[in-house]
Amino acid sequence: MSYSIVRRLDLLLLGLILGGVADSASAAAHGPRPVKVMLISMFAQEAAVWTDKLGLDQAIPVPGLSPRYPAVRCNSDDVCQMTTDMGKANAAASVSALAHSGLFDLRQTYFIIAGIAGVDPAQGTTGTAAWSRYLVDSDLAWELDARERPAGWSTGYLGINTKTPGVKPPLGYGSEVYKLNDRLLDKALSLSRGVALADSEQAQAYRALYAAAPGNQPPQVTQCDSMTGNNWYHGDLLGRRARDWFKLLTDGQGTYCMSSQEDNASYTALKRAAGAGLLDDQRVAVLRAASNFDRPHPGQTPLASLSANSGGFALALQNLYLAAAPLVHDIVEHWPDWRQQTPEKEAPVGHIDGAPAGGAPLAPKVMIVNMFGGEAAPFIKALRLTTGRKVPGLSPRYPEVLCDRDNICQVTTDMGYSNAAASLSALFYASGFDLRNTYFIIAGIAGINPNLGTVGSTTWADYAIDYSLAHEIDAREMPAGWASGYFGIDTDTPSRKPALRYRTEVFQINRQLVTRAFALSKNVTLGDSEAARTYRAGFASGPASRPPMVLRCDTVSTDTWFGGSALANRAQAWSSLLTDGKASYCTAQQEDNSTLEVLRRAAAAGRADFKRVLILRAGSDVDRPHPGQTDSDVLLNYTTQGGFEPAAANLLATARPVIQQIVGQWRHWKKGVPAR
Structure with missing residues (x-):
């Protein structure tokens, strides 16, 4: 068929x-x-x-x-x-x-991303509707607990691979900053600027508690920009960091105003589709309406502000429609003009390069999922993955799926939540591959908990937990007695388990498959490096001080690279809380929960089998310092730990016996995970 x-x-x-x-x-x-x-x-x-x-x-x-x-x-x-x-x-x-x-x-479609958000009271108020020019990702950063930051730092956040918070990082993910079409923005603003927005007595009374305009004024339609992050930050200190981060990443051109969760991820997917000729990414507008403030009014604590009923939620929903409707109606009423407003793309729509014309689609036995080139290189070389198949919608840096004659294939998603989900979705819906019986091995480097492993160790995970879907208050503003400023969404204390309403907070991997993978690989001899041996000697005892080995323990996902004792301990407590004590936190990485959500949806659509998914992570660096080392040093100077090369090589060494078993015994594995 x-x-x-x-x-x-x-x-x-x-x-x-x-x-x-x-x-x-x-x-x-x-x-x-x-x-x-x-x-x-x-x-x-x-x-x-x-x-x-x-x-x-x-x-x-x-x-x-x-x-x-x-x-x-x-x-x-x-x-x-x-x-x-x-x-x-x-x-x-x-x-x-x-x-x-x-x-x-969708080649001539106009996309309007429209949702509620938190608002900076220096830029707007509850009910304000803002069209964005810039979208900035707040999560793609390094973080130390604010109490562990070096002297002179205003915040515990800083750019990845920088040394201080005020230095602009290299934008290596490609999804950190987007600038939308000015022409479309100006038209949307001109059509909606005079719209009378909804308001209420409750909202008026609450915003009167703020000392200055526009926070204490009625809502208006305006232009200011959107910050995206899974992490719901709140308070004066993290609000100040948001303003500074936005200015830094946009070279002073953007104005932070609205805090939301999805916009950079949605635009990443749209931009990938535009590259495949499916749509025009110059026809995208983003509108956010304020349901709440992102920081307290004078005399109020951040926690009290976060849980306060400002009266903004119902207003924000009404004002999304009131502000966007003029643009929607104008497009429909003057469609011949709008249709020709931006150049059409010439690439073919729905092009599939995964299945040769007239032939059956390729059905991989194993699909290796890496996140960047350094992880992919050992697999590509050792397994001789030399046949490339271009797939519309993959990262422009990694546009091909690579395969061999035994139907072992490999895809590189690019890094972070947005890239991982966009690439895996393209693989399932645009590649032409038949992936219904495929075994997926997600294989990448990670930070590792030195209480369970060491630099170079590899780990098979039973659980993947989302570290980032939480509220955060800067540790300097959190209530007394809290271990960290993180706590579950719609809860009021770090010890309370939140409702898992995103559905992506926790994934459990097929226990039978993990058991087989661990049994096949646990005696593999792992590689090491002189630099790694030198670094781990700083730990007084094992397993951090011992050579690397294959382990079975669990992983947390977050776009934010955290380091230091306080946030590492938070990862342990959070993993246990969300899994009712079942997970054992071991590694931290940026993609797995996002990748797993796409795999789960593909399984629901009959395109994959979620019972055939494995997560393999290798420790390239530890997540907290050894005795005598500072919390900042373990993050800022992670490359001195000597872990990257052995970690990348050990991913292949650990996965190889599993791949060989699946391919060599395919008549058994095709039916499902064999009992023995």
């Missing part, structure tokens, strides 16, 4: 389940549906403001969307709306699945 037939059957089956048979069948029969405007919401209440007002009465199921929001809704004017679900992983996964679905013609 060809891949295209399987794809259509998947769509038809999902349509039957959701009661959307007519729409799904129509899409398959008549080709991609044209869209003038695609509204992107993040959760149900944001989406609801559009449904009735715009008459979005057509539901089109899309494989790979969030199971809570599995369909795109459209009207007869070709205005559509999708809901991504919350956080970076969900946003990038959903937008990528939409773009690569083949169900919509």
Whole structure:
């Protein structure tokens, strides 16, 4: 059966389940549906403001969307709306699945990302609606607990691979800063600037507690910019860091105003799709409306401010519609003009390079997932992965999936949540590969807990826990008795387990598969380096002081590289809290929960088997200092630990016997994980 037939059957089956048979069948029969405007919401209440007002009465199921929001809704004017679900992983996964679905013609579509946010009272107030020119990622940074920062630092945050907070980091992820189309921004602002926004007595009374304008003034439509981060920061100190970080990364051109979770991730997915010729990333606008302040009013604590009812939530939802509706209506009413406003892309739509014309799609036995070139190189060389297949939507730095004659393949996602989700989604929905029986080995370097391992050790994980989906108050402003300023979203203390409402907070890997992988690799001889041996000698006892070995322990994911004793201890406590004591925190990395969410969605769409997923991480550096070393030194000078080269080589050494077993005994492994 060809891949295209399987794809259509998947769509038809999902349509039957959701009661959307007519729409799904129509899409398959008549080709991609044209869209003038695609509204992107993040959760149900944001989406609801559009449904009735715009008459979005057509539901089109899309494989790979969030199971809570599995369909795109459209009207007869070709205005559509999708809901991504919350956080970076969900946003990038959903937008990528939409773009690569083949169900919509998005080449001339205008995208409006519209959601609520926190607001800096120096730039706006509750109910304020702001169009963004810049999107900046707040998470992609290094962090020390503020109590462990060196003297003279204003904050514990600084750029990755820098030495002090005031130095602009190299933008090595590609998703740290985006600048949107000025022409579209100016038009959106001119159409909406005079709109009368909703307000309430409750919001008026609360904002009167702020000392100055615009925080204590009525809401208006304005232009100021959006900061993206899974971490909900709050308080004067982290608010000040947000202002400084925004100025630093935009060279003083951007103005921090709104704090949100998804915008850089959504735009990363859109930009990847634009590179594949599926849409125009110059037709993207971002509107955020303030539901709350990002810092307290005079005399209020950050914790009290975070939990206060400012009256802004309902206003923000109303004002999203009021501010964006003029742009939506103008596009529809003057479509011939808007259609030609920006150049069309010339690349083919929905191009698939994974399956040779007229032949069956390639069905990999093993897919190795690396995050950057240094992790990928040992696998590519040793396994002789020489056949490249370009896939639309992969990172422009790593545009090919590489394979060998035994159907062992490798993909490099690029680093961080946004890149990982965008790349894996492209692999499932644009590559043409048949991945239903494939075993996935996510293999990358990480920081390691020296209480469980050492530099060069490799670890198979049973659990992946999201470290970043939390509130944060700077440790200098947190309540007395708290171990760190982090605590669960919608909780009021670090010891209270939050509701797992993002669905990406915790993943458990197939225990039977992890057991087999560990058994096959636990006696592998791992490599080492003289620099690593020298560094680990600084620890007084094992396992930190002993040579590397293969371990079985768990991993946390976060775009923010943390270091130092306080935040490392927080990772341990958080992992235990979210898994009810089952997880044993061992490594810290940037991608796994995002990658796993895409794999889980692909499994729900019949494109993968989530029971065939493994996480292998190798310690390139430790997450806390040895006796006599400072907390800042362990982060700032991590390269002196000598761990990168042995860690990268040991990923291959540990994974190789597992790969050989799967491929060599494929007739057994194809059916599932063998009992023995």
